[in-house]
Amino acid sequence: MRRYLLNRLWQSLVTLVLATIVVFVGVRALPGDPALALAGEDRDPESLRAIRQQYGLDQSWLVQFWQFVSHAARGDLGQSIRTGAPVRSMILSALPVTIELSVLAILIAGVIGVGAGVVAAVRRGGPAEWAANALALLGLSVPHFWLGLMAILYLSVALGLFPASGFVPFFTNPVDNLHHLILPALILGTGLAAVIMRQTRSSMLDALSADYIRTAEAKGLPPKAVIGKHALRNSLIVVVTIVGLQLGALISGAVVTERIFALPGFGKLTVDAVFQRDYPVIQAVVLVTATAYIVINLLVDLLYSVIDPRIRVRGEA
Amino acid sequence: MTRRLPLSLTRFTVSNRHRKAAGAAAAAIALALVGTACSPVQPAANDTSSGAQTPSGQDVFGEPADASQVKQGGTLTVALSADPDKLDPTLSRSLYSRYVFHTMCEKLYDLGSDAKVVPQLATALPTISSDGLSLTIPLKQGVKFADGGTFDSNAVKISLNRDLTLAGSARKSELGPITSIETPDPKTVVIKLSKPFAPLTAALADRAGMVLSPAAVAKLGANFSNAPVCVGPFKFASRVAQNSIKVVKDPLYYDAAKVHLDAIEYRIITDSSIRSANLKSGDAQVADSLSTQDTPALQKDDSVTVLQSQSLGYQGLTINIGNSNGIGNPLKSLGTPLAKDPRVRQALALSIDRDALVKSLFGGLNTVACSPISPKSEFTSDAAQVCPAHDPAKAKQLLADAGVNTPYKVEMVTSNNPDSLRLAQALQGMVKEGGFDLVIKPVEYAALLDQQDRGDFELLQLGWSGRVDPDANIFNFVGTTGSQNVSGYSSPDLDKLLTDARQSTDQAQRVKLYGDVVTKLQQDDPIIYMYRQRNLTGVSKKLLGIQVYPDGVIRTAFAGFAK
Numbered sequence: 001m002r003r004y005l006l007n008r009l010w011q012s013l014v015t016l017v018l019a020t021i022v023v024f025v026g027v028r029a030l031p032g033d034p035a036l037a038l039a040g041e042d043r044d045p046e047s048l049r050a051i052r053q054q055y056g057l058d059q060s061w062l063v064q065f066w067q068f069v070s071h072a073a074r075g076d077l078g079q080s081i082r083t084g085a086p087v088r089s090m091i092l093s094a095l096p097v098t099i100e101l102s103v104l105a106i107l108i109a110g111v112i113g114v115g116a117g118v119v120a121a122v123r124r125g126g127p128a129e130w131a132a133n134a135l136a137l138l139g140l141s142v143p144h145f146w147l148g149l150m151a152i153l154y155l156s157v158a159l160g161l162f163p164a165s166g167f168v169p170f171f172t173n174p175v176d177n178l179h180h181l182i183l184p185a186l187i188l189g190t191g192l193a194a195v196i197m198r199q200t201r202s203s204m205l206d207a208l209s210a211d212y213i214r215t216a217e218a219k220g221l222p223p224k225a226v227i228g229k230h231a232l233r234n235s236l237i238v239v240v241t242i243v244g245l246q247l248g249a250l251i252s253g254a255v256v257t258e259r260i261f262a263l264p265g266f267g268k269l270t271v272d273a274v275f276q277r278d279y280p281v282i283q284a285v286v287l288v289t290a291t292a293y294i295v296i297n298l299l300v301d302l303l304y305s306v307i308d309p310r311i312r313v314r315g316e317a
Numbered sequence: 318m319t320r321r322l323p324l325s326l327t328r329f330t331v332s333n334r335h336r337k338a339a340g341a342a343a344a345a346i347a348l349a350l351v352g353t354a355c356s357p358v359q360p361a362a363n364d365t366s367s368g369a370q371t372p373s374g375q376d377v378f379g380e381p382a383d384a385s386q387v388k389q390g391g392t393l394t395v396a397l398s399a400d401p402d403k404l405d406p407t408l409s410r411s412l413y414s415r416y417v418f419h420t421m422c423e424k425l426y427d428l429g430s431d432a433k434v435v436p437q438l439a440t441a442l443p444t445i446s447s448d449g450l451s452l453t454i455p456l457k458q459g460v461k462f463a464d465g466g467t468f469d470s471n472a473v474k475i476s477l478n479r480d481l482t483l484a485g486s487a488r489k490s491e492l493g494p495i496t497s498i499e500t501p502d503p504k505t506v507v508i509k510l511s512k513p514f515a516p517l518t519a520a521l522a523d524r525a526g527m528v529l530s531p532a533a534v535a536k537l538g539a540n541f542s543n544a545p546v547c548v549g550p551f552k553f554a555s556r557v558a559q560n561s562i563k564v565v566k567d568p569l570y571y572d573a574a575k576v577h578l579d580a581i582e583y584r585i586i587t588d589s590s591i592r593s594a595n596l597k598s599g600d601a602q603v604a605d606s607l608s609t610q611d612t613p614a615l616q617k618d619d620s621v622t623v624l625q626s627q628s629l630g631y632q633g634l635t636i637n638i639g640n641s642n643g644i645g646n647p648l649k650s651l652g653t654p655l656a657k658d659p660r661v662r663q664a665l666a667l668s669i670d671r672d673a674l675v676k677s678l679f680g681g682l683n684t685v686a687c688s689p690i691s692p693k694s695e696f697t698s699d700a701a702q703v704c705p706a707h708d709p710a711k712a713k714q715l716l717a718d719a720g721v722n723t724p725y726k727v728e729m730v731t732s733n734n735p736d737s738l739r740l741a742q743a744l745q746g747m748v749k750e751g752g753f754d755l756v757i758k759p760v761e762y763a764a765l766l767d768q769q770d771r772g773d774f775e776l777l778q779l780g781w782s783g784r785v786d787p788d789a790n791i792f793n794f795v796g797t798t799g800s801q802n803v804s805g806y807s808s809p810d811l812d813k814l815l816t817d818a819r820q821s822t823d824q825a826q827r828v829k830l831y832g833d834v835v836t837k838l839q840q841d842d843p844i845i846y847m848y849r850q851r852n853l854t855g856v857s858k859k860l861l862g863i864q865v866y867p868d869g870v871i872r873t874a875f876a877g878f879a880k
Binding site for chain 2: 030031032033036037038039040041042043044045046047050051053054080082083084085090093094149152153156157160163164165166167259260262263264268269272273275276277
């Protein structure tokens with residue numbers, strides 16, 4: 001297990017370095033630079049030169065990369081070229097919003113997806129399965145942007161149930177915070193709910209036809225225990241994997257959702273930074289995202305061993 | 318070589334309602350106007366200051382709040398279409414930062430609803446010496462900065478010097494050839510120039526005229542934007558990167574009794590449909606830059622008023638004439654017929670039916686433009702509003718005269734946002750009739766600017782938001798040494814006209830000179846001006862006192878919620 005862990009950590013470090021290099025080069029390969037994006041229509045060559053000099057953009061890529069890496073290693077992620085604010089504080093204030101949004105989205109998606117998946121598997125061939133499949137198809141095919149817009153038009157504008165935009169920090173007012181986040185989390189969670197539902201349904205169908213379920217039924221266990229304790233628990237391994245793998249999709253979904261609902265999250269920060277060619281912000285968010293992605297995948301792998309003891313045994317062998 | 322001559326029948330009024338009549342009477346008008354520059358574009362409509370159901374195409378600036386009808390307190394939420402850049406008047410370049418500055422950084426001068434400069438922190442317009450080399454500005458007294466410091470001539474001097482010297486200053490070029498700033502007493506500033514520079518007063522009615530707290534400048538230096546301090550009805554409270562900015566009422570403001578709101582929050586919502594939805598749901602009470610597609614529905618909404626103000630800028634097509642080396646390098650022709658022959662450029666201009674464009678694409682909310690000078694500008698004239706009529710037959714003839722085979726293929730670079738693409742597609746269909754095969758090359762905005770500066774384009778669609786003084790809308794774009802002459806155009810005649818106009822302090826002479834500038838520009842067409850945008854602002858009817866002026870800045874500072 002220890003060797004396995006060390007091996008995974010080493011792989012993670014290499015991935016992180018590669019991701020940093022790719023983003024550093026990739027963002028500079030894009031046409032335009034922060035000075036142009038900052039100056040917009042109101043630019044003159046002298047100002048552009050001054051901006052490039054001020055942020056070291058006139059230096060070689062190698063020098064710029066070394067500066068970024070050496071500063072990042074000390075925890076200094078630089079200053080936003082557009083707003084002048086420290087990138088570290090920008091990320092620290094955006095991250096909790098996206099984490100909270102994602103956790104809520106996963107919770108909502110989990111409840112809807114697992115619930116619908118179990119119902120579809122148990123009531124196979126009936127209208128319940130048909131309805132669950134139709135919902136899953138809708139969840140997968142409808143873009144977040146459109147869904148978000150519709151939710152604002154019907155649930156915020158017409159019915160006034162939820163705010164259409166804005167954010168209140170959890171520790172300022174927890175109720176207001178949830179009130180502002182439920183609609184975005186629901187929108188963000190729809191795609192994931194559909195994926196979870198389909199996965200739960202298919203895993204449950206496999207499990208329900210397995211020998212151990214027949215044995216459990218033969219022992220006279222009530223259906224609730226057979227489904228909940230035996231079939232569902234075994235199906236959840238695949239579901240947990242899916243949630244881990246879908247994290248990337250969740251973050252990219254958060255980009256759109258945060259823009260629609262004007263949430264000061266990480267996704268909005270990222271996409272705006274790309275449009276504004278705010279190199280320090282882009283590099284820092286990719287560094288943080290890559291780290292988070294790697295750590296979460298690592299945790300999911302470790303979680304396998306908790307859910308399925310056979311993996312732990314094999315890992316230790 | 319056929320040129321568009323002033324007495325040609327190809328020019329006449331393009332206003333919708335005048336077009337048919339003008340077509341019938343064109344010959345008579347042309348004869349009557351021999352030697353003059355034909356008919357001007359009519360202003361879209363008379364100004365009006367109120368009314369939610371105002372027909373499209375009329376300016377609705379809004380009215381000041383009646384103190385007896387508003388209650389004290391409350392937080393106003395403004396949905397902004399883009400994130401302002403640095404909240405530092407010296408370094409800021411974004412139009413949107415002006416919305417925020419207006420509430421917390423007053424200027425020496427401001428703009429009135431008639432686009433004329435009026436005093437704000439000054440007490441009167443500047444007294445200009447007879448040689449035009451000295452401006453004396455009298456200042457208000459008893460004014461405090463938000464940090465308690467005293468506003469005086471020394472503070473003005475520090476701010477102006479910072480504009481002139483700070484690395485990356487976006488104000489330096491706006492201030493012109495200033496040699497020194499003198500402060501004979503705390504309530505007087507004297508600006509000395511090496512050459513007369515007429516646009517200076519208008520520049521002082523924008524960010525260059527904002528006065529920063531000397532204490533905050535000393536403390537924060539180049540990081541002033543992290544906690545900006547000026548004189549204003551509100552003061553900076555907080556900023557969440559790329560999401561929101563909050564300002565709160567400043568009790569030290571000299572006219573604090575007129576301020577009704579407790580705070581204003583600017584929330585960044587980039588999608589226009591979602592801004593409109595926030596306005597309807599009441600999550601925002603003001604939304605800027607409404608889409609022309611959403612506006613008709615909002616105009617019918619009983620809870621919303623749509624303020625309209627015609628932009629001082631323009632949307633146009635820039636033709637790469639001599640910018641094949643990239644801006645800042647020696648001019649070199651692109652070598653295409655469009656770059657070499659003015660007749661081909663004239664043909665392209667004649668292929669565009671501006672009237673149909675404005676009507677069909679923008680529901681008549683935007684207005685036709687054929688020059689960089691807005692009909693709302695105090696420097697407008699008949700000559701400045703002459704407009705070539707849509708004449709595809711003439712365009713084809715010009716192409717034949719220039720020896721160009723039709724359809725003549727032209728590549729146009731444009732921004733990849735939906736509005737720009739719609740415009741490009743409309744143009745594509747339109748210019749076909751005139752013998753052009755327009756190929757659309759959509760790119761992202763920052764990439765567009767890059768291609769523009771590198772001279773990597775044949776034709777490019779982009780606009781300019783506009784400034785009060787025409788010099789700021791023309792010189793930099795078509796002057797040989799202009800910092801944004803991305804067309805690579807060079808005409809000694811035009812350069813002389815522009816230099817004379819910027820150095821003249823005689824208003825009538827400047828009006829005449831800018832008329833001549835437009836005539837010359839329409840002969841050479843380095844930029845084909847197409848239309849002027851209308852700044853559309855949605856305002857909840859629960860709110861009173863929101864105003865929009867021709868500079869496009871939404872005035873929120875003295876608004877209040879209705880009782």
